[in-house]
Amino acid sequence: MSGMFDNAIWFNQPLNNWDVSSVINTSRMFNAALVFDQDINSWNVSNVKDMSGMFCDAWYFDESLDNWDTSNVENMRQMFSSAKFFDQNISSWDVSKVTDMTEMFNGAKYFKKILNKWNVKSLKKYDKVFEDTHLLENEKELVLSEWTTKIAQK
Template identity: 35%
Template sequence: MYVLVEQGGLTSVDVGSWDTSNVTTMSRMFSGASGLTSVDVRSWDTSKVTDMSWMFYGASGLTSVDVGSWDTSNVTTMSRMFSDARGLTSVDVGSWDISNVITMTSMFYGASGLTSVDVRSWDTSKVTSMTYMFVDATSLDSLKLGVKFRFKDSTGLMEKNAVPYTGKWKNAQDETVSYGSTAGFVKGYDGSKPGTYVREKIK
């Protein structure tokens, strides 16, 4: 579905009542729709969709998108799904079933407005690539992680060592659990201490 690709002047679109029950690809659907400030997709049936790559790429006018109830159980690729969606401050993907996803390459690349991402229900056992997943997600200071989540390869999650940051990540529920650096966090998180991990700041 390349219906709205590169429609930079578009500010709104009525797609809430669309029947998407037989759609298998939503790749690039809102790609480049930089003027879009809202889109109602919360009731879409995505149960047959396998490809969500580049879906909101460059949709920099969106501050939020309600995709929390989507059925993603058949999706295999989410590459660049929210890449360069710089206006997004949050995205509700915490309850998604991503157990069949293989690639998440650059999924949040350049999503510089995101302050937190909830992936606590994610089972990443089939994921082979998270390359550049968080590159230039410069505001990302909080990650909610679950028991079946593992970082894969070079995610690009940035180090923050300058004041007010210490460079460490801490479990907000148990501050005895911490990692001395972002690299250590990405390498060391094994699912045994799930919870909300936040960047430590100088008190």
């Protein structure tokens, strides 16, 4: 499903009944689908390994994703980059296999969730992960400090 709705600027149709249980790559799926904002919380994404850029530039996407099983995902690079209005609670996600979160929330201007409890034991890259978000500097520092400690304890 990689790039399926890439640059589908005006796409905003319901997809909640799709069976994605066999999908392993959702990278750039909604990239630049500017107005996409549909409920896909029921999707079974337990086999997905690559979610990089999935909602990159999906400006208006702000739907709950707290039911997603992300335990097999390895790449979340730019997943919500420039998803300007995204601010959902994804603190329950299992990100223990993720190695790359570079710019994951970069430009997600309204994102202000503190994700310091995530298990980031496999994380190798996370440059600019919270750049240009509504997180306060001390909140960013708290999260990154705790992540650094967890990574060092591997």
